[in-house]
Amino acid sequence: MTHRGSRVLHVGSLSRVEGEGALHVHMHEGRVTETRLQIYEPPRFFEAFLRGRAYTEPPDITARVCGICPVAYQMSACRAVENACGVDVDGQLAELRRLLYCGEWIESQVLHIYLLHAPDFLGCDGAIDLARAHRGHVERGLRLKQTGNAILELLGGRAIHPVNVRLGGFHRVPARAELRPLGERLRRAMDDAWATVRWVAGFDFPDAGCDNVLLALTEPGRYAIDAGVPAAMAAPSTHGLPADTTRRLPIRTFPVSAFTKEVVEHQVPHSTALQATLRGERHLTGSLARYAINGKLLSPTAVEAAKEAGLGDPLAGTVCRNPFRSILVRAVEALYAVEEALRIVEAYEPPPRPHMEVTPRAGTGHGATEAPRGLLYHRYVLDAEGTVTDAVLVPPTAQNQAAIEEDLRRLVQDESDRGGGTDAELTALCERAIRNHDPCISCSTHFLDLTLHRS
Amino acid sequence: MDTPTLAAPTLAIWKLASCDGCQLTLLDCEDELLTLAGQVEIAHFLEASSAVRPGPYDLSLVEGSVTTAADAERVRAIRAESRRLVTIGACATAGGIQALRNFADVEEFRRTVYARPDYIDTLSTSTPVSAHVDVDFELRGCPIDRGQLLEVITAFLTGRKPDIPNHSVCFACKRRGTVCVTVAHGTPCLGPVTHAGCGAICPAYGRGCYGCFGPSGSVNLTALIPLLHRDGMDDRDVERLLRTFNAAAFDREAKEATP
Ligand code: SF4
Ligand code: SF4
Numbered sequence: 001m002t003h004r005g006s007r008v009l010h011v012g013s014l015s016r017v018e019g020e021g022a023l024h025v026h027m028h029e030g031r032v033t034e035t036r037l038q039i040y041e042p043p044r045f046f047e048a049f050l051r052g053r054a055y056t057e058p059p060d061i062t063a064r065v066c067g068i069c070p071v072a073y074q075m076s077a078c079r080a081v082e083n084a085c086g087v088d089v090d091g092q093l094a095e096l097r098r099l100l101y102c103g104e105w106i107e108s109q110v111l112h113i114y115l116l117h118a119p120d121f122l123g124c125d126g127a128i129d130l131a132r133a134h135r136g137h138v139e140r141g142l143r144l145k146q147t148g149n150a151i152l153e154l155l156g157g158r159a160i161h162p163v164n165v166r167l168g169g170f171h172r173v174p175a176r177a178e179l180r181p182l183g184e185r186l187r188r189a190m191d192d193a194w195a196t197v198r199w200v201a202g203f204d205f206p207d208a209g210c211d212n213v214l215l216a217l218t219e220p221g222r223y224a225i226d227a228g229v230p231a232a233m234a235a236p237s238t239h240g241l242p243a244d245t246t247r248r249l250p251i252r253t254f255p256v257s258a259f260t261k262e263v264v265e266h267q268v269p270h271s272t273a274l275q276a277t278l279r280g281e282r283h284l285t286g287s288l289a290r291y292a293i294n295g296k297l298l299s300p301t302a303v304e305a306a307k308e309a310g311l312g313d314p315l316a317g318t319v320c321r322n323p324f325r326s327i328l329v330r331a332v333e334a335l336y337a338v339e340e341a342l343r344i345v346e347a348y349e350p351p352p353r354p355h356m357e358v359t360p361r362a363g364t365g366h367g368a369t370e371a372p373r374g375l376l377y378h379r380y381v382l383d384a385e386g387t388v389t390d391a392v393l394v395p396p397t398a399q400n401q402a403a404i405e406e407d408l409r410r411l412v413q414d415e416s417d418r419g420g421g422t423d424a425e426l427t428a429l430c431e432r433a434i435r436n437h438d439p440c441i442s443c444s445t446h447f448l449d450l451t452l453h454r455s
Numbered sequence: 456m457d458t459p460t461l462a463a464p465t466l467a468i469w470k471l472a473s474c475d476g477c478q479l480t481l482l483d484c485e486d487e488l489l490t491l492a493g494q495v496e497i498a499h500f501l502e503a504s505s506a507v508r509p510g511p512y513d514l515s516l517v518e519g520s521v522t523t524a525a526d527a528e529r530v531r532a533i534r535a536e537s538r539r540l541v542t543i544g545a546c547a548t549a550g551g552i553q554a555l556r557n558f559a560d561v562e563e564f565r566r567t568v569y570a571r572p573d574y575i576d577t578l579s580t581s582t583p584v585s586a587h588v589d590v591d592f593e594l595r596g597c598p599i600d601r602g603q604l605l606e607v608i609t610a611f612l613t614g615r616k617p618d619i620p621n622h623s624v625c626f627a628c629k630r631r632g633t634v635c636v637t638v639a640h641g642t643p644c645l646g647p648v649t650h651a652g653c654g655a656i657c658p659a660y661g662r663g664c665y666g667c668f669g670p671s672g673s674v675n676l677t678a679l680i681p682l683l684h685r686d687g688m689d690d691r692d693v694e695r696l697l698r699t700f701n702a703a704a705f706d707r708e709a710k711e712a713t714p
Binding site: 011014015016017020042043044045046048049052054060061064065067068069111115116119125126127129131135137138142143146149158159160161163164166170171172201235248250276354431 | 470472473474475476477478479480482483485487488489490492497500501502503504505506508522523526541551552553555556577597598644656657658660661662665667692695699700
């Protein structure tokens, strides 16, 4: 392997990620000069055509940004429009929303763990290939994923682009008896979720760290999924700590309404997705960020699972900054979502009405929730009739893109400093590093808030 | 010598502009996935596997619409490599939600909304795959239905015609025993003009159909629109309702209804 001259690694089409992207790494004289996660997913112009739509429409329309996390889009859209209209959905309706979201968390996290990510650790091309050698594991994954889908189908009507969500709540809420079979299923799913944590804990994890700011929603008393305020955990480098630190660092929160003041997006030539930074610093959202910021709010079962999985004790403030171990955090979160869904199902009392009235008024509304792959922010401006006059969507991948590129840079540089790595090995390593973040590339196709850049 | 008749048929899944929801439907066939994988060779499915085998392919499923010159080129290459080509979903079959650009000035979208419009390569339209190449079958839905997808795959692999009826959501409501939301509650509903396939989910959840499967075999918008007006929608609401996930397809029907 020569360290002289230039070297280019290139992956034309990334696999086992949602959406389409490519990867380019350039090296010169042994230094990584450029890493680019190129998103060539064609722009779909959601923010443009949301203008002129009725205030009731963003939940159904924005669901179509992403087939893997439609509920995240529906929930962030509902929260933002309701916020503009001065409505706060609470009580059992809010619990049902959280239940629906748990369904998506289970489905999406398990999809990523078993079908997209685990093959990397076991040297397979994909889940079908994996099933040849580890059929029982894949079957368990499919069963668990199906449990998530069962929640989405019962409560949402279908698993992809659920139809039952509306402003203020639902078109129809289930009777107690309708949820009962789900309860039995979730009880059985607890075993599968535990087995998933144990299975994943046995994988071989490369050493790595990331020194980004971590950003996730936080709310008092429980692990934030469908609500909360943004909380940023400082980057270790700004405190002179090593990048792989597992200590909690200072956390600062800010209101959702300040989101686009804090998280600023800019356009880069190589990508149809925008890149965002938090007050100019690289930041990361998603499982690692949520676990770092909210780990102590996990249920006792999930805390136990985290400890058993080797993630340390979240109650003692241990955080995980190794992106390769995000699959472990995802498994713990899937277990938490199963347990949380079960809790909601067991405590469920049908609310008096399926939805609260949401009357339009002129104003701006903000909404953020935790998509499985990270914080998803929506903002809508409504006129007095409830017509959307402006829309901004900030998906997780746009926020994570710079952190992913930095991961790639560091990994390739370290590997090459150690003198190792054929092009094929480095390329495979980069692909794994990208999958660590479960990027949702369809989501990234997105507009810029132009006011930031007018010159 | 190869004996292609004995080899497992090859299946390829492709993506153009889309949300991935339709191809995800295949991964959502949890009960059938491993059985299916034993019967076909999944030769190209980037969302699920890094292994990519070269064409030709016995059956290609295409998700997403054509919104860039490169994708128009790509879809021709896919056609050339596929014995059978089936489009999956409203994007591939009718241009999808991104076809809303067809009614707007995309140049203006791009200029006013992207700081550097020159970085963005896009066509001014979002068109279905059939506008570019011959298509053997179009499966509707945003997203497609799991059961219908399995039917289409099995039918093509065994060389028969898929059993996908052309009737409307109303038929499915009757079959399901759902009380008509329009008759009983005066809820505006596109069920009478929307292609069946979802199992009539929305009326079962107490909401009107919003047309995510696109137009059915016979569409009578002239009769439906006054009903939508009666149930409280003004012209703008009706236009929005028809111009959502299958905008281009319903628009064609609307033009025929009001010449
Ligand atoms: S038709 Fe709907 S579900 Fe299918 S890819 Fe297009 S937007 Fe997604
Ligand atoms: S909108 Fe119509 S076609 Fe789509 S799921 Fe609802 S009832 Fe079915």
